[in-house]
Structures are given as C-alpha cells and as structure tokens.
Amino acid sequence: MGQKHNLKKQHKAFKARHATKGSIKAANKGRIEQSEGIAKKHVMTKLERRNLKTQARATKMSALAEKNKIFDGRNGVPRNVAIIPLTGDIDSVKVAEQLSTSLEAVQSNEGAGILSIPKFRQKLRLFIPKFQDFYQIMDAARGADFVLFVLSATEEIKDYGEQIIRCITSQGVSTSFGTIWNLQESLGTQLKEKQVVSSLTSWFTHFFPSEKLYNLENDSENKIIGRLLCQRTPKGIHWRDSKAYIIPEQMEVDSNNNIVLIGSVRGKSLSPSQFMFIQGYGDYKIAKIELLHGGNGNAGTSENAGMDVDMETDMDDDQKAIVSTEFSRLLPAEEAIEIHEDVNEHMEGRGIRVDGHADVTSLVEAKAEDNMIKQSRKLPEGTSSYQAAWFIEGEDYESDEDANILTDEEGELVAAEDNEMEDDNNMESESESGDEEMELESHREHDIEREAKDDLEFPDEIELDPMVPASKRLARYRGVRSIRHTDWDAREYDQRMPEEYPRLFRPGNLIAKGNYIVKNLGFSDVVSLGSKIKIYLETNDTNVRTATEEPSLLLNNGQLIAAYSLLPGEEKLGFVNTTITMDSEVMEPIKSKQPILIQYGPRRMLINPLYSQGGNSDNDVYKFFRFIHPGRTAVVTFIGPVSLTNAPVVYYRHDPENTIERKIIGAGSVQDSDADRIIVKTAILTGLPVKIHRKLITIKHMFFSRKDVEYFMQVPLFTKLGAQGFIKECLGTHGLFKATFDKKIKSEDTIAMALYKRVWPKRAVQV
Structure with a gap:
C-alpha cells in the first residue's frame, strides 16, 4: 500500500464572502453595471385588501347603473329584443304573445311595437324577422340589445338554422338567451322532455357556453326570461356601441323630400356633421336634427325639447378640415395623389425590368440588332453575328423552307396552306361556337378544381406556349431579386390602374385616425346619449321614399332598420x-x-x-x-x-x-x-438541367427562342433545393442557355425563374 503524501503544501482557501472586482468584470463581459434601485414593495394589510375590493365593486356597480340609466324613467329608451327562430315550424308571433302575456305588458302610445312593462317600469320593443329572410335576421340580431333564440322540440335544426346562429356569433351579438318551443305539447312524457332538453342544451352551449335553455311553456321560466329582459344590462357590441346609431320608431318623408327618422340616440352622442348609413339603402347627409326630449344620458335634459340643430355648428378650423360638408365618394381633384410616369415604357427594345429598371444590357443588344437590320441583309435563321461577318454584303440568304410560312395576328407561325383554308372554314367554326360555349360552361367547375389542385401542388407555376414569345405573354411582368427588399413604387403608372385610384381615401393608421377624429370633433353635448330626436336626411333616392310609404316593412312585419353614424371619411x-x-x-x-x-x-x-x-x-x-x-x-x-x-x-x-x-x-x-x-402576382417558369459541369449548368424547356433568353437574362434563377444563380449565355436558337449557381446542382433538381406583376382590386357593389 502506498503511503499518503503529507509533504505537499496546502494553500489557504479563499473564503471571501464577496466577489472580487476582477470576477465581477469578467462576468459582466464589458457591460456597464447598473444599480437596480428597486424600492421595497409594500405588502397590503388585510384591511387594505378588503377596502380595495370594496372600491372595485362600487366602481362596477356605478358603471352598470350608468349603462342602465338610459332605460329608466318616463323618457327611457325601449329595450330592443329580436326573436330569432332556428327552425321553420316555430311561430315567432305566438312566442312574442306568450312573452308579453307573462310580463303583463300593455301597448305603448310612443310607437308601434313598443310594449310598456309597469311591473319593472321598462319598455320593450320586439322584432320578429321572417325565418326565410336571412338578411332580415342578420340585421335584427345586429341592432338588438337582446337576442332570443327559439329552438324547436319536434323539428331538428338543419343546416340553414345552424348557419344563422354561426353567422350571428361571427358578426357580433349582444346578450343572448335560448328558449325551447313546443316541448310539453308535442312530447308529453317527462322522460322524453329531459332527453330533448339535454340534447338541445348540448347543441346550444356549443355557441353560448354560459347560457341555459328556458321552456317557454313553463310559466315560471317564462317569467324568468321576462325579468332578465327587463333588468339585465345588455353587454352590447363593441363596434356598434363605439358609434351613434338609431333604431327608428317612425320613418317618413317630409315636404322637402327628406327622409325623417324618429328614434332615440344609442351608442355614442350624435353630431349633425356626421353622415348616416341606413342598412339596406346607403349613406345620407344629415340636413337637420330636431331634439324632441332629452334622454337619461349625461347631458340630455327635458329642458332642451324642441331644439333644432343643423349643420352650422360651432367648430374650429381643424374640425372643419376633418368634416366633409359635401357628399362625395372620392377625394377632391386637388387632393388627388400624383401618379409617377413610367420612364421605361417609352424605351423601345428594352429588356425585362428588374427591380423597376429596364435591362440596359438587353437595350444595348437590341440597338445593335436594329443597326444590323438597317443594312438590308437577309440571313438564314440561326445565324450568329460571328457567322454573319463571313457573308458577302448586299446579298440575301434565305431558306427555301421558310418561303411558305406566314405570321398570324397573335404572332404565331402558320403554314400557307392552312391560311388559304381559313376562309373556307369560317362558316363551320361559327356554327360550332355555340356548342363550344356550352361545353366550356359544363366543364367550368371541373377546370376550377383542377386549377386548385395544381395550385396546391405546383404554386404559381405556368407553362409557356412554344408558338407565343414569352416576352409578349409576360410583358407586364418584371424580375425581382428579393420581393421583401425590392423598391417597388406604389404610385407608378399602370395601364390597369383603376380610374379612381388617385382620389381614394387614405386614412393611414386606423386606430390613430379614429382617436384623432373623436378627440378633435367634439361630439360631447350636441345630441346626448338616450335623447329622442327627429333627424332629417337629404336624399333623392325614390326607393327609400317608397319604403317609407309602406310602414308594414318597419312596424307590422317586425323588420329592424337601423341608421348608423359614420366617422368622417367612412x-x-x-x-x-x-x-x-x-x-x-x-x-x-x-x-x-x-x-x-x-x-x-x-x-x-x-x-x-x-x-x-x-x-x-x-x-x-x-x-x-x-x-x-x-x-x-x-x-x-x-x-x-x-x-x-x-x-x-x-x-x-x-x-x-x-x-x-x-x-x-x-x-x-x-x-x-x-x-x-x-x-403582386407571381409567375414561375421552370426548366430542366441537361448538362451539369460543377456549377455551370445547361438548361432547357424554360424558353423556346433565343430572343426570350436574352430578354429575361438579367432575372435571377433559383432551384427548388435552395441554390441561387443567373443566366450566363445563350445556346443556339431553341431556348437553351447556360447558367451558374452558388453550389453544385443535382440532376433531379428543378431550375426556376420568378416573375412578378401588380394586380389591382375591383370596386364593390352594395347589396
């Protein structure tokens, strides 16, 4: 056994409790040390936490009381309730009668369809859209404070009923309730009732997880629904409540052919400088607002009854600059943007544009080719400039095979015999044109499916016709080295640019623009929230006047027509x-x-x-x-x-x-x-490698003529396996060319070239 070494000197261990300056400097790695300076957080006591919760509860109760204030009192706004059936066997009128009976409602003299509930001191207005009118259902659900979905216990909800509830939830919906119709009358036994209620509840909670279903035939549950409609605060719809809107109680035309709407202001306060949009009809300018009585909002009082507010309101210069006093869909001509002229359009013989500029190399070659043409010499097809130098000047050299070749209107080559037979076949082609159109119509859906499949497997790839020059078919396209970094002028002139493009409205940042408008317009106390008003809208639309002459559209049939205010510029x-x-x-x-x-x-x-x-x-x-x-x-x-x-x-x-x-x-x-x-629309041309010599590749089937290769020479190439390259030189007259890449290419790889052109949107049509 070896003896333990005891002569080695043992140094005293460094036992400092703090790090050295050198270790701190090495750990920071050049960063400057900053003092945290964090104060010690105060720990709240139990009494402070209880007081904080009490304050939060009081704030919420105050906010709820403020929201419900517009519904209270003699001048309160009626609560709008939309009854939406989800199956065709439901009688919405009977549902409304059962609801009004349980609430002991009486007809109010304020307008048709408004019910007064003395027990809760509230007013309800029931809207009953037709089950077969999809738009009417969507409009009613959009403007209502409460949406009452009615499910049938005997008829299964089909695709149309499911589409209704899915679309309503997608567009935004206020407080919603679910009810069951025909439960006891059709089933009878309690076991079947429980099974049906369980099935319908499972389906309904998929869309509204926190809600339950109520049986309209049960008196106690019917009264619960009525109490909730009269006492619950509607949660509203954010986009709707951020603007002023009116649910008209009356709609008529005055002697000046102005549309007159009578109703209460909801959402936000209303300014006479705004435009109004009536769903289903269009935009209209406010001519005058007559205040009938103030509501229960912050600024409206009954002392202001009978006051007229017109467009001549007190606004400063900044506000007048925001508000448009004339109705026009486009900006004035003096505010139109400047469209930049395309300088490259006037350059004859230019090559393809790369990053917004014409190909200078192709331009020089085109000018040299023009000079050769001016020398009135005809050479055989495929003769290079080197070979042309050996021919005697002043003599023409043509191939006899090309003597009978003509060019059609599309630039394609056709035989002379076919050209002579064209006149004889005109009558036959005209007789077959009708059959061809029917055949194309029958195969339209099949073609769309095939195009969609090709787009999924080979996105943006196109095939060129060998008889049509690629420079002609892709004349509007340009080459781009990087679509994320290219300098593309958004206001560059384009032949397909919409006529109204220079005068389109450009608000910029939506949130900043909306906040700026609300801050500078001063909507505060013009017409306050909850005030009942008579608003006059300027119009020459006979359709609206005809609709107002038929009160059944608005009152008797239960259609909800809402008028929404528009922010300046909308x-x-x-x-x-x-x-x-x-x-x-x-x-x-x-x-x-x-x-x-x-x-x-x-x-x-x-x-x-x-x-x-x-x-x-x-x-x-x-x-x-x-x-x-x-x-x-x-x-x-x-x-x-x-x-x-x-x-x-x-x-x-x-x-x-x-x-x-x-x-x-x-x-x-x-x-x-x-x-x-x-x-930008992308067109990808693909080719196959024929010969591979390290990084120099010979490519075919991308182009079919030498001129096309020269035209697209400056556009970069790429492969589907990630290599980048460019065209080096042309080979022959049939579209072959050599290209170099940044790495070695595999034989199974595909060579591609991406071209881009700008596409423009079309104008929408109001429905």
Missing part, C-alpha cells in the same frame, strides 16, 4: 384590407376574384376579392394567392367604403340562384385601408 372609397380565416366546414378552395358577399360593420357588399399573404412588410409588397385553400388565412382586398374601426367581418358564398340560404365561408376583421398596398 363615406369615402378606399382600399379595404380585411383578414379571413376559412371556416372549418368549408372543404373546397375558393378562387381569387370569384364573387362573394362580405359584411363588415353595418355594411354588406358584393365583392371580387384579391387574396394575398398576411403579415407586415417593410416595402408594402405582398404575394397574390390564386386560391385560398381550406384552413388557411389570408388578406382580402377590394375597393369600397372604408372603416375606421376594427369591425368584425363575415364572408358568405354568393349564389344568385339561392337567395334564401347564405353559407358562411370564413370570418375575420378589418385590418387597414392602405391604398399603397402592392399585391
């Missing part, structure tokens, strides 16, 4: 960019520019949307989607009235043959109104 046209997330029930892709219905805020439009990628880009350039596939998210762009709030958006399928059912496609919200958003 009557203008602009780019409307909204997000869309495909509904889980939609299993087929939707093609871009295919007509769909959109509902954002109070508006409902028929649009031909452009789908593009989401996110934020520094250069405001976004990729265009030919299809939006199930489960994906995109941005929808169209030209229409802008929205300065992030209102919810619902998309419906447009079917002109079926005007009753509307199938939901997806939902989203308003993103912005950026008119400088550049949506």
Whole structure:
C-alpha cells in the first residue's frame, strides 16, 4: 500500500464572502453595471385588501347603473329584443304573445311595437324577422340589445338554422338567451322532455357556453326570461356601441323630400356633421336634427325639447378640415395623389425590368440588332453575328423552307396552306361556337378544381406556349431579386390602374385616425346619449321614399332598420384590407376574384376579392394567392367604403340562384385601408438541367427562342433545393442557355425563374 503524501503544501482557501472586482468584470463581459434601485414593495394589510375590493365593486356597480340609466324613467329608451327562430315550424308571433302575456305588458302610445312593462317600469320593443329572410335576421340580431333564440322540440335544426346562429356569433351579438318551443305539447312524457332538453342544451352551449335553455311553456321560466329582459344590462357590441346609431320608431318623408327618422340616440352622442348609413339603402347627409326630449344620458335634459340643430355648428378650423360638408365618394381633384410616369415604357427594345429598371444590357443588344437590320441583309435563321461577318454584303440568304410560312395576328407561325383554308372554314367554326360555349360552361367547375389542385401542388407555376414569345405573354411582368427588399413604387403608372385610384381615401393608421377624429370633433353635448330626436336626411333616392310609404316593412312585419353614424371619411372609397380565416366546414378552395358577399360593420357588399399573404412588410409588397385553400388565412382586398374601426367581418358564398340560404365561408376583421398596398402576382417558369459541369449548368424547356433568353437574362434563377444563380449565355436558337449557381446542382433538381406583376382590386357593389 502506498503511503499518503503529507509533504505537499496546502494553500489557504479563499473564503471571501464577496466577489472580487476582477470576477465581477469578467462576468459582466464589458457591460456597464447598473444599480437596480428597486424600492421595497409594500405588502397590503388585510384591511387594505378588503377596502380595495370594496372600491372595485362600487366602481362596477356605478358603471352598470350608468349603462342602465338610459332605460329608466318616463323618457327611457325601449329595450330592443329580436326573436330569432332556428327552425321553420316555430311561430315567432305566438312566442312574442306568450312573452308579453307573462310580463303583463300593455301597448305603448310612443310607437308601434313598443310594449310598456309597469311591473319593472321598462319598455320593450320586439322584432320578429321572417325565418326565410336571412338578411332580415342578420340585421335584427345586429341592432338588438337582446337576442332570443327559439329552438324547436319536434323539428331538428338543419343546416340553414345552424348557419344563422354561426353567422350571428361571427358578426357580433349582444346578450343572448335560448328558449325551447313546443316541448310539453308535442312530447308529453317527462322522460322524453329531459332527453330533448339535454340534447338541445348540448347543441346550444356549443355557441353560448354560459347560457341555459328556458321552456317557454313553463310559466315560471317564462317569467324568468321576462325579468332578465327587463333588468339585465345588455353587454352590447363593441363596434356598434363605439358609434351613434338609431333604431327608428317612425320613418317618413317630409315636404322637402327628406327622409325623417324618429328614434332615440344609442351608442355614442350624435353630431349633425356626421353622415348616416341606413342598412339596406346607403349613406345620407344629415340636413337637420330636431331634439324632441332629452334622454337619461349625461347631458340630455327635458329642458332642451324642441331644439333644432343643423349643420352650422360651432367648430374650429381643424374640425372643419376633418368634416366633409359635401357628399362625395372620392377625394377632391386637388387632393388627388400624383401618379409617377413610367420612364421605361417609352424605351423601345428594352429588356425585362428588374427591380423597376429596364435591362440596359438587353437595350444595348437590341440597338445593335436594329443597326444590323438597317443594312438590308437577309440571313438564314440561326445565324450568329460571328457567322454573319463571313457573308458577302448586299446579298440575301434565305431558306427555301421558310418561303411558305406566314405570321398570324397573335404572332404565331402558320403554314400557307392552312391560311388559304381559313376562309373556307369560317362558316363551320361559327356554327360550332355555340356548342363550344356550352361545353366550356359544363366543364367550368371541373377546370376550377383542377386549377386548385395544381395550385396546391405546383404554386404559381405556368407553362409557356412554344408558338407565343414569352416576352409578349409576360410583358407586364418584371424580375425581382428579393420581393421583401425590392423598391417597388406604389404610385407608378399602370395601364390597369383603376380610374379612381388617385382620389381614394387614405386614412393611414386606423386606430390613430379614429382617436384623432373623436378627440378633435367634439361630439360631447350636441345630441346626448338616450335623447329622442327627429333627424332629417337629404336624399333623392325614390326607393327609400317608397319604403317609407309602406310602414308594414318597419312596424307590422317586425323588420329592424337601423341608421348608423359614420366617422368622417367612412363615406369615402378606399382600399379595404380585411383578414379571413376559412371556416372549418368549408372543404373546397375558393378562387381569387370569384364573387362573394362580405359584411363588415353595418355594411354588406358584393365583392371580387384579391387574396394575398398576411403579415407586415417593410416595402408594402405582398404575394397574390390564386386560391385560398381550406384552413388557411389570408388578406382580402377590394375597393369600397372604408372603416375606421376594427369591425368584425363575415364572408358568405354568393349564389344568385339561392337567395334564401347564405353559407358562411370564413370570418375575420378589418385590418387597414392602405391604398399603397402592392399585391403582386407571381409567375414561375421552370426548366430542366441537361448538362451539369460543377456549377455551370445547361438548361432547357424554360424558353423556346433565343430572343426570350436574352430578354429575361438579367432575372435571377433559383432551384427548388435552395441554390441561387443567373443566366450566363445563350445556346443556339431553341431556348437553351447556360447558367451558374452558388453550389453544385443535382440532376433531379428543378431550375426556376420568378416573375412578378401588380394586380389591382375591383370596386364593390352594395347589396
């Protein structure tokens, strides 16, 4: 056994309780040490915590009392209740009668459809939209304080009923209740009743987890529903309550052909300088507001009854600059933006544009080629400039095979014999044109499915016709080295630019713009919340006057017509960019520019949307989607009235043959109104490597002529396996070329070239 070494000197261990300056400096690695300076947090005592909870409870109770204030008293606003049936066997009129009987309601003399409830000192207004009128149901649910869904105990809820409740929840809904109709009369036994109630409750709580179902045939539960309608505070809809709106009690036309609406101000205070939007009709300018009596809001009092408020309100210069005094969809001509002229359009013989500039190399080669043409020499096809130097000047050299070749209107080559037979076949082609149109119509759906499948497997890839020059077919496209960093001028002139584009409204940041408008307009005490008013709207629309002459539309049939105020600028046209997330029930892709219905805020439009990628880009350039596939998210762009709030958006399928059912496609919200958003369509050309020599590759089947290769020479190349390269030189006359890449290419790789062009949205149509 070895002996333990005991002669080694043992140094005293460093036992300092604090780190040295050197160790601190090494740990900081050059960073400057800063003192935290955090004060010791005060620990609240039990009494302080109890006092804090009491204050929070008092604040909430005060806020609820303030919200319910507009419903109380003699001048209180009626509570709007929409009765929505989900099956066709439900009689909504009997549901309303049962509800009014349980509440011991009496007809009020303030207007048709308004019920007075003496027991709770409240007023209710019941709206009964038709089950077969989808738009009427959506409008009623959007403007109501309470939504009463009625489920049948005997009839199963079908797709149409499910679409109703799904669309209502997507557009935003206030306080909702669920009721069951025909439970005891149809079933009888308690066991069956429990089974039906359990099944319907499971279905209803999927959409409203915190709500329960009430039996309308049970007196006690019927009274509970009535008490909740009279005493509960409606939670409201955020986008709706952020503006002033009116549910008219009367609608008429005065001697000056102005629409006259009588109703109470809801949401926010109303300014006479605003425009009003009547759902189903359009935008109108306020001519005058007559205050009938003040409501229970902060500023309205009964002493102001009979006061007239017109457009001549006291506003400073900044407010007048915000408010538009003339109704116009577009900005004035003097405020239109300047469109930049495309200098490269006037350059003859230019090559393809790369990052906004014409290809100088192609331009020089084109000028040299023009000089050779001026020398009046005809050379055989495929002769290079080196070979042309050996031919004798002044003599023509033509191939006899090309003597019978002609060029048609599209630039394609056709034989002379075919050209002579064209006149003989004109009559036959005209007779067959009708059959071809029918055949194309029958195969339209099949073609869309095939295009969607190809777009999913080979996105943005196109095939060139060998007989059509690529420079002609892709004349509007340009090359881009990086779509995220390219300097693309948003206001560059384009032949397909909409005529109204320079005069479109450009609000910029929606949140900042909305806050600025509300802060500087001073809506405070013009017409306060809860005040009953008579509002005059300027119009020459005969359809609205005809509708007002039929009070059954508004009063007898239970249709809810709401008039919403617009923030200054919301009557203008602009780019409307909204997000869309495909509904889980939609299993087929939707093609871009295919007509769909959109509902954002109070508006409902028929649009031909452009789908593009989401996110934020520094250069405001976004990729265009030919299809939006199930489960994906995109941005929808169209030209229409802008929205300065992030209102919810619902998309419906447009079917002109079926005007009753509307199938939901997806939902989203308003993103912005950026008119400088550049949506670019991508076209990817692909080729195959023929010969590989290290990083020098010979490529075929991308182009079919030498001129096309020279035209697109400056556009960068890439492969599907991640290599980057560029065209080095042309080979022959059939579109072959050599290219170099930054790494070795595999034989199974595919060579590609991406080209881009800007696409423009179309104007929406009001529905």
